[in-house]
Amino acid sequence: MKFLLFSDLHHYPNVFDGGTWEDLGVLQKAAEENECEFMIHAGDFCHGPSLVPDYVKAYNEFHIPSYHCLGNHDSDKTPIEETLKAYNMPDDHYYFDHGGYRMIITNPNFYKDGEEYVRYSMGNYYPHADTRETMPPDQIAWLKETVESSPYPCIIFSHPSFERCDGVKNRDRILDVIDEANRKKPHSVLMCINGHHHRDFVRIRNGVIYWDMNSVSYDWVPNQHDCYPKELCDEIRLLNHTLVYEDPLYAIVTVEGTTVTAEGMESSMMLGVTREQSGNVPYDKAGRPVTPTVQSFNITLG
Template sequence: MIARRNFLRQLGLSATGLLVGSRSWAIAPTTAPRPLRIGVISDLHHMQFGKNEVPRMTAFMDAVLKSSPDFIIQCGDFITQLKQTEGILEQWNRFSGPKYHVLGNHDMDFCDKKTMMQLLGMEQRYYSFDRGGYHFVVMDRNFLKRDDGTLADYASSNWGPLPAPQRSFSDAAQLAWLRDDLAAAKHPVIVFMHQPVFLSDYYDELGNADEILAIFDETNLRAREAGRNNEVTAVFMGHDHDDRHAERNGVHYFIINSASYLYSGKALYYADPLFAFITLHPAGRLTIEGKASTYRDPVPDKIRARYPVKISNYAVGIPKITHR
């Protein structure tokens, strides 16, 4: 991943300058009577490399129960094996409020989507819902592109051997649904997905991100022309195990850090779990409260110098950009 950081510098982006605390950004206002609070965690990678992440999940859920958000969501790569999942799901289910899942690529390391969805209690692999004056969209980016150009579901690590440009696609049916769903939305839109469509180090693994970004752009253009309040206003993504924010065509894009580790040739685990709470204020502010940690074990100097502290969910020092 270190070599890929050069791509960000070429774009004028930066993943440095991480800040402990709370930050906020202007988003579309709503008529909701009160702020909406969301607990979010991503890339837990339970049992990846044989690591049991129940303690990290427990810490998140302890914070959730103390904070009492309106809902919680995990942004993919939640459970990498079907064995020894009881502790994770038991912790997840401690919260009695609404809970939502996003499928990540490693969730299908040892099974197909249907099996993972059944385990997580997901009725649909992509879906939307309204809450607190906002319209929320959850996407599935877990399709591979075969040599003949057709798409196939991720299943049992079938995506792993493929070159990066053949990974991280969303299917045509989903894109058609997305276009219609956004057009029919009655409120400002917040999107959650696993693999990024923007800001990613994995610039050669964006799949059909351009199609998705075009749908966001078209939706927002039509909303502005019609004077409607259903613009896409923020997109939250995982997968990269890093903290980033930038603005593209009026939309805020965030990459959410892994709860567990940074990957650079090997997994460099954080001493503490990373997660965050997002607050959507009716007047038009999005606030993110992140969580800091250090590395659990010694790490190379070049990594510690660039990432001295890991903060969940946001970065500073990234300029506004208006196109990919």
């Protein structure tokens, strides 16, 4: 079973130097050349499909099936219901079975307002840093049921991470679901894939691969810099808040039995600018450095 994985494309013309039309073409050509059975991303494809309907259509209507997972920004400028429709998603969380595996796409993009869980829509989450990225209990129950009733090993997708210290707020409850399912039936969950953090990091925790997948496009830096030419910054509004990767990053993922193989890639930072040069600390909150890479690995889960 083989698929093309990418994340955080951030197609937002004149705002980010994110996934361009050319980049989408590179990803689709790679999927074709590698004979991928589908493509999937781990969120933040764009900042609202109503802003870029043709781009979303070009992804959706590709001849290789192409799936979405919601990021925090996907519904920033388009109401969530409309975003789901534009992304051909049956719901904000769903699953599909393919080639003897179950792909489970979750949506932890909720914040809490008192006891209520509020789904991200139109940037409503910005003032709620304390409770952002909390998966509602009913979705955790659905996840448990979807994993435990699966005839196939599962791969779980989410935008924020289930394992990073700054990932999903109630990640311990989600990790318990995964660990319990694997205790009852080994290899119920093989791997969890997330985006959001724009890092390239892979670890194994209790026999499950946790893959913090890099962005196609860039690293976001809190402190604005002036390392890029003024003409470029005039064209692209938030360019000086990013460190751009020279080439679009993705991975070709093959799963066979309990072996996961990722063919990653190495690029470079645009104009060689590093986080240090940009006046930002080199590591993020989880202590992970920015690298214009997606690591390759071959892991057989014992």
